[in-house]
Amino acid sequence: MIKNKYHYMNPYIAGVLLGMVLIMAFYFSGHGIGASGAVKSVVVDQVVHTMPTYAENSAFLKKYVGHDTSPFKSWMFLEILGVLLGGFLSGAISGRLHFEIEKTPQLTNKKRLLIVLVSGVIVGIGTQFARGCASGAAMSGMVALSVTGFVTFFVMFATAFVVARLVKKIWIKKN
Amino acid sequence: MRPRIFLSITLLIFGLIVAFKPATRYNSLELTAEELLNEAAKEGNYISIDELAHRLINEDPSIQLIDLRDKVQFDNFSLPGALNIPFDALFEGDNPYYINQDVKQNIFYANGTSIANKAWLLSKVEGFENNYILEGGLNEWFSKILLAKDPGYEVSAEEQELYSFRSAVKNHFTGGGLAPVAAGDTQKKSASKPKPKKKKPAGGGGGCG
Amino acid sequence: MYSVIPLDYLTPEWALFIALLIGIGFGFILEQAGFSSSRKLIGIFYGYDLLVVKMFLTAVVVGAIGLLLFNTMGWIDLNRVWVAPLYLSSTIVGSVLIGIGMALSGFCPGTSFSAASIGKIDAMVFIVGIFLGIAVFTFGYPLWGELHVANNLGQLKISETLNLSDGVFVLLFIIIAIVIYWIGEKIENRFARPDISKEL
Numbered sequence: 001m002i003k004n005k006y007h008y009m010n011p012y013i014a015g016v017l018l019g020m021v022l023i024m025a026f027y028f029s030g031h032g033i034g035a036s037g038a039v040k041s042v043v044v045d046q047v048v049h050t051m052p053t054y055a056e057n058s059a060f061l062k063k064y065v066g067h068d069t070s071p072f073k074s075w076m077f078l079e080i081l082g083v084l085l086g087g088f089l090s091g092a093i094s095g096r097l098h099f100e101i102e103k104t105p106q107l108t109n110k111k112r113l114l115i116v117l118v119s120g121v122i123v124g125i126g127t128q129f130a131r132g133c134a135s136g137a138a139m140s141g142m143v144a145l146s147v148t149g150f151v152t153f154f155v156m157f158a159t160a161f162v163v164a165r166l167v168k169k170i171w172i173k174k175n
Numbered sequence: 176m177r178p179r180i181f182l183s184i185t186l187l188i189f190g191l192i193v194a195f196k197p198a199t200r201y202n203s204l205e206l207t208a209e210e211l212l213n214e215a216a217k218e219g220n221y222i223s224i225d226e227l228a229h230r231l232i233n234e235d236p237s238i239q240l241i242d243l244r245d246k247v248q249f250d251n252f253s254l255p256g257a258l259n260i261p262f263d264a265l266f267e268g269d270n271p272y273y274i275n276q277d278v279k280q281n282i283f284y285a286n287g288t289s290i291a292n293k294a295w296l297l298s299k300v301e302g303f304e305n306n307y308i309l310e311g312g313l314n315e316w317f318s319k320i321l322l323a324k325d326p327g328y329e330v331s332a333e334e335q336e337l338y339s340f341r342s343a344v345k346n347h348f349t350g351g352g353l354a355p356v357a358a359g360d361t362q363k364k365s366a367s368k369p370k371p372k373k374k375k376p377a378g379g380g381g382g383c384g
Numbered sequence: 385m386y387s388v389i390p391l392d393y394l395t396p397e398w399a400l401f402i403a404l405l406i407g408i409g410f411g412f413i414l415e416q417a418g419f420s421s422s423r424k425l426i427g428i429f430y431g432y433d434l435l436v437v438k439m440f441l442t443a444v445v446v447g448a449i450g451l452l453l454f455n456t457m458g459w460i461d462l463n464r465v466w467v468a469p470l471y472l473s474s475t476i477v478g479s480v481l482i483g484i485g486m487a488l489s490g491f492c493p494g495t496s497f498s499a500a501s502i503g504k505i506d507a508m509v510f511i512v513g514i515f516l517g518i519a520v521f522t523f524g525y526p527l528w529g530e531l532h533v534a535n536n537l538g539q540l541k542i543s544e545t546l547n548l549s550d551g552v553f554v555l556l557f558i559i560i561a562i563v564i565y566w567i568g569e570k571i572e573n574r575f576a577r578p579d580i581s582k583e584l
Contacts, residue, residue, distance in 0.1 A: 039518055078403040082407020096420065123489075123513070
């Protein structure tokens, strides 16, 4: 058993509950949940509105021109707002609300923020190629039994495993 | 420890249930025979070649021709301003954006009418509106307009008029010759994507993409 | 297919409201389980915290069972459930990139929102990164547009590729999951790092 500082829900139970949430998502919308779609909808909306001619000529964006691209009409965006709300509630009742930079002791704040920013960019690019992220493409994909879901999941985690071996220093201090 | 065991057993039981229950793959894409007949019988969903010709000559912007044949046939000849959505890919990729909208009137056509009928029916089941079928398809267009023969003097004034109209149409589209307008020219007025009907959110294509 | 399941009376406004509710549920559970901590999440790669394995796997299994059960009851038409088309090259490239980002930061987009919601500044910076990344992708599209849409193998279901019925596949999946649960516990015991865990 792992002893954590904070009290967390049993992961198995949480998994069952999350599975039920996934079922509800599929039932009401025909697709699962996700996160990268929300960010994408904001980016697309901004570009289409501020650079309409560019958008018309862009193979990636032209399908959005002339449509209502407001994030507030995007399912994923509303869902992510919910995620923020739900997370906040959970953090509030569990005493986990702090402004902090979570990192291992061996990193400085600056280093951590830099790593995280660069990772974010890499992940951002990755989500567009993968047409999703861990929750959307992988998790929801596997619930629907799609090959894409399984492929995404395995490649993602296999890669992360390998990279984790290489960057062990930033996470684990030899004791 | 305990939740794990309890969970495993429960999952196994459910797993056995879903593995061995009889497969109920019901297909909501199928209309009942009655619904099929009812829908097919309604007049309003057909547009005659004459009416189409009228609209095309007047460059009516409210219509959008949709060619349901494959690309090879489409490149060989197609009606002016037509969009190629091969029937086999009717609901794939971006195509639903064109078929499920309430800005233009889509006119499905193929060589005959059976494919256009099918496409129209499939769209109808999905709840898409504003789709029509070109009566007689390209075969009719060819035989009645491009190959229109002078009916002579022994016919009614109406028939004479119809013939004049049709030859005018033919001249308009072919510049006098029998050769169909090259597919390249007809592409110029390519459709800009109309707003899809937001009856059911597409969720950005599902997942996170 | 991109249309929705039997609830055809659902207006777009309701659908969006439900999206919000589902998000709240998702966010709450994620944070309650500990996905708001990047250090806890990275534990899967070093063996000291297999939270991701337990939670993720269970959620997928329960979700898959649920879909099949709903289908039996006639509440969901499986044909209308979104199965993402497999753009093989693009998916692999994308997944590799996400994997790299995950190992470096301990975040993936979903968990970063969870962490940001409780005040983690590094998570917020990560999210800024995601925006930038997507912008980079958008403006650089001419460079990789072809790769993005290459190799479309269509909407494949793993049960069909393996020539199994959905139910049988799910049963096998459940058995594998249970085995993984047990192996997981062993790994956690072997690679435990109480010094790290007690800080999270």
